[in-house]
Amino acid sequence: MSRTHVLIVAETRGGQLKKGAFETATAGRRLADAWGGKVVAVVTGQGVAGAADALGKHGVDQVLVVDGPAFARHQAEATAAAVLAAVAKVSPRLVLFSATLAGKETAPAVAAKLGAGYVADATAVALEGADLVATKPRLAGKAIAKVALKAEVAVVSVRPNVVTPAAAPRAATSEALAVTVPAVRIRCKEVVAPTAKEIELTEADVIVSGGRGLQGPEHWKLLLDAADALGAAHGASRAVVDAGWRPHKEQVGQTGKTVSPKLYVAVAISGAIQHLAGMSSSKVIVAINKDGDAPIFGVADFGIVGDAFAVLPLLAEEARAYLKK
Ligand SMILES: Cc1cc2nc3c(=O)[nH]c(=O)nc-3n(C[C@H](O)[C@H](O)[C@H](O)COP(=O)(O)OP(=O)(O)OC[C@H]3O[C@@H](n4cnc5c(N)ncnc54)[C@H](O)[C@@H]3O)c2cc1C
Known part of the structure; x- marks a missing residue:
């Protein structure tokens, strides 16, 4: 019988x-739903045994919990072992990762072990007729590829923020999954967590770069x-990062982070193709640039041709006045 289940890899941070x-x-x-199968989540971390309630609200039928100190922080080999153990138990048609740093590190290893069809950083995954098709921007976003995944098992990582979580409540069952943790070759020495005021770029709804x-x-x-x-995360172009004005963790683009916020405000950024590669899937793009011919206006939904030094204070003032209402 053909496979019908979906396994999702549910990431945790700090439990x-x-x-x-x-x-x-x-x-x-x-x-x-289209295949008539169930959604199973594999959750790794420490102190994550209670994940079933929250996942059940979003359509997960069954939660496999891999809990323990070896999983307290993401470690690709350990996570891959947990996912492979879950795959062996569930026999899914599709394994879905979030295309975070951890997801992008683990998903290809899992796909290689399974001999699965693999698409990284997809902006959509859907059925077209009988085919499972992942949509993926190519050539720094200039082309959109649709990839039909015909292998028995597919692994796809989905770009953060392109899917809006929807309610689909059910009582998810929860059980512990035993995993043999492989010998660890890479050890995380330190995690530099964002401060309370910093919003992680890849998860932000609004970004000002x-x-x-x-x-x-x-x-x-x-x-x-x-x-x-605006309650926004802040990003930067590579020119800014290369000049040492801002840290690399803020860089958006081909060699930085890929973001898909609801609103992306590009301030005094020319719109080089390598920058567009990281932000052109944002839902609404606003460009502020004093050069009306800057390429960024080619992808912007709204443009302000003006001096950023004059526009930014007005933007802050208007946003505060509006959001206070
Ligand atoms: C392999 C490779 C990978 C790369 N990866 C990335 C990447 O990940 N991310 C990335 O961003 N770039 C990347 N780049 C670099 C990219 O090609 C551009 O050089 C870079 O994006 C330019 O940054 P910028 O737009 O800030 O600077 P500039 O191109 O110098 O543009 C500055 C803009 O500011 C405007 N401006 C000037 N003064 C004002 C003012 N007062 N008010 C309003 N507007 C003003 C100008 O009109 C101009 O449009 C990569 C390049 C290569 C070769």
């Missing part, structure tokens, strides 16, 4: 499920203030 877990649950639910046109790190307070007013 809490990450947003991507609910996104993959929602994507998985749609496919499992700055480019070289801001002229120097001393002007960043203007951008940070506008981001703060």
